[in-house]
Amino acid sequence: MNKACLFLFFYFISHTFLTAQNELIINVYNRESTSLNGTWNYIADLYENGYYNYRYEAFDQKENLDRNAYFSNSKPTGKSDRIEYDFDKSKTLNVPGDWNSQDDKLFYYEGTVWYKKSFNYKKTNKDNKVFVYFGAANYKAEVYLNGKKLGTHVGGFTPFNFEITNLLEEKDNFLIVKVDNKRIKEGVPTLNTDWWNYGGITRDVKLVEVPSTYIRDYFIQLNPANNTHIKGYIKLSGEEIANKKINIGIAELKINKTVITNSYGIADFEIPAKKIKYWSYKNPYLYKVDIKTDSDEITDQIGFRTIKTSGQDILLNGKPVFLKGISIHEENPLKGGRATTMEDAELLLNWAKELGCNFVRLAHYPHNEHMLRLADKKGIMVWEENPVYWTIQWENKETYQNAENQLKEVISRDKNRAAVIIWSMANETPVSEPRTSFLKNLASTARKMDSTRLLSAALEQNTDKNNPDVMHIDDPFANTVDILSFNQYIGWYAGLPERTGKIVWEIDHDKPVFISEFGAGAKYGFHGDKTERWTEEFQEYLYEETLKMISKIPQLRGISPWILVDFRSPRRHLPGIQDEWNRKGLISSEGNKKKAFFVLREFYQSKP
Known part of the structure; x- marks a missing residue:
């Protein structure tokens, strides 16, 4: 099967469920x-x-x-x-x-x-x-x-x-x-x-x-195998989609390329490009990309970069990078509800930048498009997550279709955002054969739709049978993902912070390790001894000890502690402390920075 046929096969496989609704129009934003x-x-x-x-x-x-x-x-x-x-x-x-x-x-x-x-x-x-x-x-x-x-x-x-x-x-x-x-x-x-x-x-x-024939979809990124070539596809929908000319223009790179659609309205392309300024967290360079037909035109702002793994390293544009991250919920605590505006996104990502982050984990579901567009501009790498959370009906075919459709929709929306470097399949899902098959199928769909990014999930971890202080990753989905990510709460849900000094991770996979969560609850302004739970001092102490512990993991290539800001949760009932807020934020529900904020910031400042 030639490349064009393979592309069409994967394209239609990846869009089967979407066409049951109306196919998504890409870049409504612009x-x-x-x-x-x-x-x-x-x-x-x-x-x-x-x-x-x-x-x-x-x-x-x-x-x-x-x-x-x-x-x-x-x-x-x-x-x-x-x-x-x-x-x-x-x-x-x-x-x-x-x-x-x-x-x-x-x-x-x-x-x-x-x-x-x-x-x-x-x-x-x-x-x-x-x-x-x-x-x-x-x-x-x-x-x-x-x-x-x-x-x-x-x-x-x-x-x-x-x-x-x-x-x-x-x-x-x-x-x-x-x-x-x-x-x-x-x-x-x-x-x-x-x-x-x-x-x-x-x-x-x-x-x-x-127009009656319009640009519905496109994917324009660097060729992962050749960072001097820009490749992708453009898809037309409407009345007359076959044998239509489409012009791709990137003036700054002197690119002015005309392609012709096939009978399905799809034109795939690969264009050599000289002297590309690669997008990175140090230089988040975005190019103005124009796509035109005889009836329609659209402009996007796209950054070009590669993201890969090599053994235990994560490589951004071919160079090792440490992901200095934080997890974020889509919530603005200052106004008390779902974050909906560009101003909300500015507030959250500016806090992340102040913390010293070059990376954010958007948990536990796709966030507003404002967040991704702004991350592109600010140079903040992003983990986007499908809401396959804890445990769902792994053997229910409709549940799988639902999960796959949501994954397809977020990939469709954000596949041209340079900031997005990781698609996450799930969070803290207990291991079973149906669950692993479910996640592997999601991963296969993600790779068919987008081969330019890394895949991960918050995996399960286990203690050694003979030594409870030795930790392993025995999750079979670890063989599928590119990055070994896991959440760990030693010192909060498992013992007290001093236990962290005894813990050793023995990880057999030759892959990068990323700690996707750790943390402790603390009420802003509540002070006491560092062993007194819910105090800022306890949270500060846990961060200090946890950072020492995980720094001993040879493969560690990034972290996203839980979490940037306190957020509402109906699970959290402790009067006077939680009051239906998850208090693991480094910033309070009123916007005040807790002591642990400065511990993590200092750690990030010390990382090269």
Whole structure:
């Protein structure tokens, strides 16, 4: 099978589940669009009265529309007409945003909330197509325009879009979205997590107008096997996609290349490039890349770099690098809710830079695109994670499809971001044969979609049978990943900090080791002896001892302690200390730096 056939095979394998919805339009971030952000009317519908009749039959599955189905947005036709809801008289929520932090009555709410937005829209060209694009909605979104169902998306942290061309009116359109954030056992993640289950339309909503034939997808990166060549593909969608000319321009590199699509609308290419300025954390150089057809054009800002492993080293642009990291949740503690804006991303990544980081682990799910775009500009390398968390239904085929789809969506969105160097398949998943098969299949999908990045996961570790102070990585998924990552909490969940002096890791694999989590809870301003749990001094002591311990691991090539900032978690109940916050942050829920912050910063400053 030749390279072109292999490419097409892998391309369509990797997009099979995506096409069941509408295929994702890449780089909506830089496209001309119309924002639907702002205030939306909402109805909290605990019993899902607007979706099911009293026989629990879904209204959108019935042949005849019931006007009491909320997605119909019906109004009484006379004083005797019975309509039991009214969006226009209902309260409002801000989009993007979570409902928990906007309405006290919804703080703990898990269930269905209906959103409604009315808008007018006139196309710039009668032949153009229009899509409605959602950055994310947690967790299951069912979308309707003018009473007609567009489709369903499952997954709380990845983008999706639907074409609305044939349903769109110039005036008085109404977009209605049923968002359901109930945790379910077959979900990804499943019932049990350690973060707040923020519900709602949590990222931007946009109307995107494109020509009848448009640039839908592209992948433009350095050839991993030759860092003087830029290679990839461009994919057209629409009315006429075969034998179309596409121009790729990178003026600064004097690249002006024309390629021709095949019958599937795909053009793959490889272009020699001289004197490339390679992207790195020291010099996060981004090139202006223009892609043009006779009907469409789009611009992106792309950095070019290679990331590989060689034995126990991680190589950025061929040179060893130590990942000075920190883990981050998508939460702004100062405003008390899901982080949604570029300003939120600035706050979090500026704190990481102040700490001395060149790397962040975005846990435990894909974050807002603002974070990746800003990391590109700031020179912060990124670990992105699929929300396969703790334990899910490994033998459930629909659960696997869900996990794979979410992985495909984040790779599709962020595959052109130089900052992203690691795709993580999972976090702290107990070893079993079905689990390992599940993760291996995810890894295979990731490698087919993107061969330019490293794969990892927070693996399982074990104590030696004969000596509890000797640690091993016996996880069979270690044979699949490029980097051996694991979370360890010796001194917090296992003994006290002084135990760290006894621990030895014996790791047989000739691969880099990365400690993806360690830490201890501390309430800012609570002081005492270093052996008193929850004090800043205890957290400081644990960091000091842990850094000594892990520095003895010969293969250690990076860390991302848990975590940058305190974050909300319904698992954490200790009054006066936790109050439903996970207190392992180096920065408090009010934005104050704890003593351990400065310990880690000093450690990073001492690393070459």
